[in-house]
Amino acid sequence: MSTPIAEAALLVVEDDRALSSMLAELFTGQGYRVDTAYDGQQGLHRGLTGAYDALIVDRGLPVMDGIDLVALLRARGVTTPALVLTARGSLDDRVAGLDAGAHDYLVKPFEVPELMARVRALLRRTTGADSVVSAGGLRLDRVSRRVSGHTPAGAEVELSEREAALLATLMGAPRRVFSRGQLLDSVFDGAETPGAVDSYVHYLRRKLGKQVVRTVHRTGYRFGLE
Structure with a gap:
């Protein structure tokens, strides 16, 4: 089984508290350090002030849409790889997410092993050329x-x-x-x-x-x- 990159820090921006807690527990159990935010404004603040190796961002956030959050982080020079989680799976939605600066896009409901594999792929960007x-x-x-x-x-x-x-x-x-x-x-x-x-x-x-x-x-x- 693939193992996580040691000491990697993740930011999870998800307004569903139960899902956020589950994700934090899953990632922590895999050896990652995890911070959480529950709306777009909190996510923007943490993304600008913290040092993270990957971002996991829900699309439908309060205060600020997840796509707008990613776009603002990119506009302010934050290049941390981002995975957008969303219930919207249309081609237009996926294109919008990627065009805003996301590196990956995963539609809910998702399988945990796929999520973990996609996060490991994001982390390889951080520890490699990026x-x-x-x-x-x-x-x-x-x-x-x-x-x-x-x-x-x-x-x-x-x-x-x-x-x-x-x-x-x-x-x-x-x-x-x-x-x-x-x-x-x-x-x-x-x-x-x-x-x-x-x-x-x-x-x-x-x-x-x-x-x-x-x-x-x-x-x-x-x-x-x-």
């Missing part, structure tokens, strides 16, 4: 927080957790301009002042060169090497 972000001649390993490639001294550079999170967000959408507010929400949990973004941009430039982050006048920042 744990590495590449752009503009740089390669960031989000697990070790080390940057290699065209660094100033040609050697690996180790970043702090927040430096790595900020760089991963910018590199994940290298042509996109992020406002300070968007970066505060996605990287700093909304708990800092806008000046924190400027400070960490400075730290990245000091370690990786002034061109690594480009300032867009009156708008925000974007990755500068693409």
